[in-house]
Amino acid sequence: MLDINRLRADTPGCEQLVHFNNAGASLSPAVVAAAIARHQQREIRLGGYEAADAAQAETAAVYAGVARLLNARTEDIALVDNATRAWDMLFYALPLKAGDVVLTSASEYAGNYIPYLQLKQRLGIQIEVLANDEQGQVCLAALQARLQGPGVALVSLPMIASNGGVVQPVQAIGALCRAAGVLFLLDACQAAGQVPLDVRAIGCHMLTATSRKYLRGPRGVGFLYIEQALCQRLEPTFLDLHAASLVSADAFEIRADARRFESWESNLAVRLGFGAAVDYALGVGVDALWARIRHLANYLRTALHTLPGYHCQDVGQPLSGLVTFTSEHHAPAAIQHYLAHLPQRINVSVSGAASTWLDMQQRGLESVVRASVHAYNTEAELDSLVDALRAL
Incomplete structure (x- = not known):
């Protein structure tokens, strides 16, 4: 059972505003800022390199925490500047061809x-978009049939879309990919910290995610998981003296673990803050967080259905904590501006077609209001959002 009062007491931002932009960047618990400040003070007192040496055990614990979060080996985790860089490092290392x-x-x-x-323009690869089933998820029958056909080298998709909607059946997708001998790259940006993740059960070969969303860490940190056997077959597009070592004037050796996808220089303070966020999520329990998030999202969707002129735009089952809606009378950007300038300030975001172009085009949407809830939110906060929309 979650202690909601404790979650809110641990989150200083809850005193200032109502925050429903957790799919963009969540409000961090105080332990995150404390970890960042602690290392920054260490750098001031000792010097940057010396502070890094002093923090070796704490740094190792960050990798161990992410590994526990994913049920992975520590050696299969890499930390990078952001989730986009993590995804890019993996995708561009794959030996795709015409x-x-x-x-x-x-x-x-x-x-x-x-x-x-x-890569379609550069190499001649082909892109195929899988159809959805009646639940709004990737159609597993269509996926299985296509995997049995020629040419498929990679299945790559988000577990939860940026513009809301369904949670993909990633465990079933992973099983189909394994059976077909096809690589599976999973974008878990909106899932990590919201939904329990187990890379062994999912069966993905690669996974990427970020610190700042549902894990509630700082900006400027992303991470990747890569299966050991695949890792040792891939050469990153970029190498430095951290990812590889010189063994002679004419040869280098790439390190064996996932950190071959890292670079030497990094912001260690924010990485340690990220580690504190991961530990916090693990301490609370991601299963409990997921149950609370689903409850709050369902509460909000039910309330939105009672508002004349408002339309919830989420499709599929099961749905995530990203709740999207539109109004017959007000543009999403106008609603966001209105809510942000209320005395109690309510943060939501606008998800536009530029971010998820294929889905938005199929559904005839230009943009939606995205109210993404987290476990520290309350029903009273959701009521204040609905009341504000009704007043508008």
């Missing part, structure tokens, strides 16, 4: 779809 087919979903994030197009 004619290879990448299967994705209509809910794919534009930041991932653009690299598909780039």
Whole structure:
């Protein structure tokens, strides 16, 4: 049972505003800021390199925490500047060639779809978008049939779309990919910290995610998981003296673990803050967080259905904590501006077609209001949002 009062007491931002932009960047618990400040003070007192040496055990614990979060080996985790960089490092390292087919979903994030197009132009790969079933998820029958056909080299998709909607059946997708011998790259940006993740059960070969969303860590940190056997077959696009070592004047050796996808320089303070956020989530329990988030999201969707002129735009089952809606009378950007300038300030975001172009085009949407809830939110806060919309 979650202690909601404790979650809110641990989150200083709850005293200042109502925050429903957790799919963008959550309010961090105080332990995150404390971890960042502690290391920054260490750097001031000792010097940057010396502070890093003093923090070796804490740094190692960050990798161990992410590994526990994913049920992975510590050696299979890498920390990078952001989730986009993590995804890019994996995708561009894959040995794709002309004619290879990448299967994705209509809910794919534009930041991932653009690299598909780039390699289509550069190498001649092919992109195929999988159809959805009646629940709004990737159609597993269609996926299985296509995997049995020629040319498929990669299945790559988000577990939860940036513009809300369904949670993909990733365990079933992973099983189909394994059976077909096809690589599976999972974008878990909106899932990590919201939904329990187990890479062994999912069966993905690769996974990427971020610190700042549902894990409630600082900005400027992303991470990746890569299966050991695959890792040792991939050469990152970029190498430095952290990712590889010189063994002679004419040769280098790439390190064996996932940190071959890292670079030497990093912001260690924010990485330690990220580690504190992961530990906090694990301490509370991601299963409990997921149950609370689903409850709050369902509470909000039910309330939105009672508002004349408002339309919830979430489709599929099961749905995530990203609640999206539109109004017959006000543009999403106008609603966001109105809510942000209320005395109690309510944060929501606008999800536009540029981010999830395929899905938004299919549904005839230009933009939606996205109210993404987290476990520290309350029913009273949701009521204040609904009351404000009704007053508008």
